[in-house]
Amino acid sequence: MAKKITIALAGNPNSGKTTIFNNLTGSRQHVGNWPGVTVEKKEGSLKYKDYEIKVVDLPGTYSLTAYSLDEVVARNFVVEERPDVVVDIVDASNLERNLYLTTQFMELGVRLVIALNMSDRAEESGHKIDTKKLSELLGVPVVSTIGHKNRGMDELLQAIVDVADGKFDRGNVTPRYGEEIEEEIRKIEELIQRDAGLMQRYAPRWIAIKLLEGDEEVTKKVTGEK
Amino acid sequence: MDRREILDQVRKSSEHLKGIFDDEVETIIVDRRYGFINGIYKKVVSRPAIERLSASDQIDRVVLNRVLGIPIFLFLMWLMFKFTFTLSEVPMGWVESGQEWLGNIFGRFFPAESAFQSLVVEGIIGGVGSVIIFVPIIFLLFFCMAILEDSGYMARAAFVMDRFMHKIGLHGRSFIPMILGLGCNIPGIMACRTIDQERDRLTTILVNPFMSCGARLPVYALLIGAFFPEKGGTVLYSIYILGIVMAIVMAKLFRKYLFPGPAAPFVMELPPYRIPTIKGVIIHMWERGVLYLKKAGTIILAGCVLVWFLGNFPWSPEYSKDYDRLKQEVKADSASGLITKAARDESIANLENEQAREKMEKSYLGGLGRIIEPVVKPLGFDWKIGVGLFGGFIAKEIVVGTLGTLYAVGEADEESAPLRERIQRDTWPDGRKIYTPLTAFTLMVFTLLYMPCVAAIGVIYRETNSWKWPLFAAGYTTAVAWVVSFIVYQGGRLIGLG
Numbered sequence: 054m055a056k057k058i059t060i061a062l063a064g065n066p067n068s069g070k071t072t073i074f075n076n077l078t079g080s081r082q083h084v085g086n087w088p089g090v091t092v093e094k095k096e097g098s099l100k101y102k103d104y105e106i107k108v109v110d111l112p113g114t115y116s117l118t119a120y121s122l123d124e125v126v127a128r129n130f131v132v133e134e135r136p137d138v139v140v141d142i143v144d145a146s147n148l149e150r151n152l153y154l155t156t157q158f159m160e161l162g163v164r165l166v167i168a169l170n171m172s173d174r175a176e177e178s179g180h181k182i183d184t185k186k187l188s189e190l191l192g193v194p195v196v197s198t199i200g201h202k203n204r205g206m207d208e209l210l211q212a213i214v215d216v217a218d219g220k221f222d223r224g225n226v227t228p229r230y231g232e233e234i235e236e237e238i239r240k241i242e243e244l245i246q247r248d249a250g251l252m253q254r255y256a257p258r259w260i261a262i263k264l265l266e267g268d269e270e271v272t273k274k275v276t277g278e279k
Numbered sequence: 280m281d282r283r284e285i286l287d288q289v290r291k292s293s294e295h296l297k298g299i300f301d302d303e304v305e306t307i308i309v310d311r312r313y314g315f316i317n318g319i320y321k322k323v324v325s326r327p328a329i330e331r332l333s334a335s336d337q338i339d340r341v342v343l344n345r346v347l348g349i350p351i352f353l354f355l356m357w358l359m360f361k362f363t364f365t366l367s368e369v370p371m372g373w374v375e376s377g378q379e380w381l382g383n384i385f386g387r388f389f390p391a392e393s394a395f396q397s398l399v400v401e402g403i404i405g406g407v408g409s410v411i412i413f414v415p416i417i418f419l420l421f422f423c424m425a426i427l428e429d430s431g432y433m434a435r436a437a438f439v440m441d442r443f444m445h446k447i448g449l450h451g452r453s454f455i456p457m458i459l460g461l462g463c464n465i466p467g468i469m470a471c472r473t474i475d476q477e478r479d480r481l482t483t484i485l486v487n488p489f490m491s492c493g494a495r496l497p498v499y500a501l502l503i504g505a506f507f508p509e510k511g512g513t514v515l516y517s518i519y520i521l522g523i524v525m526a527i528v529m530a531k532l533f534r535k536y537l538f539p540g541p542a543a544p545f546v547m548e549l550p551p552y553r554i555p556t557i558k559g560v561i562i563h564m565w566e567r568g569v570l571y572l573k574k575a576g577t578i579i580l581a582g583c584v585l586v587w588f589l590g591n592f593p594w595s596p597e598y599s600k601d602y603d604r605l606k607q608e609v610k611a612d613s614a615s616g617l618i619t620k621a622a623r624d625e626s627i628a629n630l631e632n633e634q635a636r637e638k639m640e641k642s643y644l645g646g647l648g649r650i651i652e653p654v655v656k657p658l659g660f661d662w663k664i665g666v667g668l669f670g671g672f673i674a675k676e677i678v679v680g681t682l683g684t685l686y687a688v689g690e691a692d693e694e695s696a697p698l699r700e701r702i703q704r705d706t707w708p709d710g711r712k713i714y715t716p717l718t719a720f721t722l723m724v725f726t727l728l729y730m731p732c733v734a735a736i737g738v739i740y741r742e743t744n745s746w747k748w749p750l751f752a753a754g755y756t757t758a759v760a761w762v763v764s765f766i767v768y769q770g771g772r773l774i775g776l777g
Contacts, residue, residue, distance in 0.1 A: 148320060148323075148324060149313075149316055149317070149320050152316045152319065152320070153312060153313070153316060156312050156315060156316065179326065180324055180325070180326060181324065181325045182323055182324050183322075183323045183324075183325075184323075186322060186323045187319065187323045190319050190322065190323065190546045191319070191546075226546065228311060228312050228314075228315035228546075228548065229311075229315070229548060230307075230308060230311045231311060231548075231550075232459070232466075232470065233295075233296060233299055233300075234296060234304070234307065234308065234311070237292035237295065237296060240288055240292060241285065241288050241289055241292060244284055244285045244288055245285060248282065248285070251282075262308065264285070264286075264289040265289060265292060265293060265296075265304050265305075265308065266304065266305045266308055267293070267303075267304070267305055272286070275282050275285055275286065276282060276283075276286065277282065
């Protein structure tokens with residue numbers, strides 16, 4: 054019996070996400086629209102060992118705010134459809150900017166694998182990235198990939214199924230915001246934890262942070278406007 | 280469930296944070312996220328030699344430099360203490376004269392020699408007043424710390440220390456609770472919650488009391504003012520550094536023997552530098568400083584009244600001599616022309632001082648002091664210091680408050696001299712001065728290291744959820760304090776100091 058899992062591919066625009074999507078799924082893809090909006094939705098599937106993996110390609114985004122439609126689509130899919138694993142494609146030659154989205158997924162509390170893509174290009178420009186350390190610091194498996202040369206795909210798939218099986222405990226790593234902000238986050242979190250309805254769907258810390266950021270979508274959800 | 284409550288809290292929190300940072304919360308949160316990323320980036324990427332650097336990166340290149348990082352941190356700390364100590368002299372003088380004036384007014388206002396006059400003048404003004412004097416220095420220190428924190432430098436200090444902390448089996452995260460401990464150990468201990476690994480957290484909690492909190496500052500300030508007025512900033516700095524060194528040494532020992540195991544990897548946030556806003560700095564200073572004032576009005580007041588009571592009762596003990604009769608005799612001698620007026624005043628003053636001293640020795644506090652004295656004598660302390668240190672368990676400022684009360688009681692005259700001058704004059708029965716610079720320094724060391732205050736013990740209990748650790752903390756810190764003080768005092772005497 055094949056185990057069925059769903060994974061979502063996320064990443065910044067131009068991080069080589071589409072190449073990896075194509076590498077993984079080959080010709081087994083179809084294109085549609087995200088429900089209710091005119092953003093293109095690509096899905097595909099593949100078999101790896103005894104897994105049947107459904108791959109959903111999320112829109113390329115820099116963050117997960119409520120400011121752009123792409124970001125809302127990506128965020129809602131992760132929150133509402135709960136894919137087993139989110140694969141964050143990170144452009145190694147632009148690590149700082151790309152990790153911003155990563156921190157967003159970490160805060161959401163999803164199960165994450167990082168594909169450190171285009172690592173060849175980063176090394177050409179003289180940057181050396183210590184992937185082992187990166188993985189330790191983030192508490193997330195990090196796999197080096199070179200999308201356009203189709204390298205690292207097996208390792209990536211292995212990391213994905215490991216995480217899906219709960220073989221990688223990511224601990225409790227998230228950005229900390231300093232004494233004062235953390236204090237306020239704690240206060241809000243405590244109130245959220247008393248609300249079973251909210252607790253079911255979101256990580257309380259994430260809601261608290263989004264509310265403090267003044268995120269309109271999340272605020273609306275909390276007030277109960279569906 | 281009413282979710283409006285949540286939104287109300289969000290609104291309140293946002294406004295509060297906006298007040299502190301003088302910026303939108305969203306901006307600050309995004310900044311901090313980049314700080315988190317920057318911290319990761321600096322650790323995992325080795326960069327090519329030539330690259331364009333942002334201003335923040337350029338500062339970091341110097342401040343986070345492998346060789347210069349720690350010296351820069353130590354220098355900034357020294358600067359902070361120098362600045363705090365020098366600048367606080369003037370306002371402290373004002374508070375001191377205000378307090379003297381108040382003591383004299385109240386002294387005349389209440390019936391002389393009554394228990395009530397004694398309570399107000401000696402217990403409250405003498406005790407609490409001697410603690411209040413140090414408000415300016417505390418606010419100034421918190422002011423400096425707020426600037427270092429708000430500018431983003433403290434995060435760098437933690438980053439610099441990270442490499443070093445790994446050597447002792449901890450990481451830079453543990454350094455932040457330690458820095459907070461410099462304000463007050465309680466938030467310091469609570470901040471250890473951000474440390475995930477239990478053994479790292481316990482170690483950091485247990486060594487936090489060695490970080491010299493604001494409450495200990497009055498003790499240092501009193502002694503430095505009396506015995507090291509020229510080198511105030513440096514002496515103060517050496518005490519703080521000693522605390523940090525002891526914390527590190529003990530952490531290393533705990534990590535090796537009590538909680539062995541590897542250190543967990545951690546991200547050190549490096550938020551972008553910001554010019555601190557005046558409002559933010561003032562709010563931070565105020566939030567911490569006001570705790571000190573509140574404490575003076577509650578627990579320290581209660582402690583001083585208790586010390587006053589124990590030092591004054593029994594109110595009329597059985598004296599070894601009948602002082603009243605002796606005084607009458609002196610007056611009679613003077614009236615009949617046997618002795619001069621000056622000689623009469625002198626003998627009466629002597630008799631009164633002798634009586635006051637005997638009264639104190641026969642008080643409950645004197646009894647307690649006799650029990651403590653043998654323990655603290657090898658450190659060069661007399662029973663009054665012993666009693667003060669005993670009271671310091673309630674709150675460290677009470678060491679000063681107790682001395683204030685004790686010396687106010689000891690001096691029979693109504694004119695109150697500053698406590699600083701009184702301790703300079705005090706002698707052992709054989710006439711040697713009790714306080715030499717060496718004793719003063721030893722007392723500072725002991726105050727720095729010994730048992731955390733009741734409130735800190737309570738927080739350790741809450742954070743570890745067991746009585747084992749708070750009791751252990753109280754015991755081991757006191758043992759360390761005694762041993763180190765003994766080495767300082769006896770060693771100092773051996774090489775001919777004091």
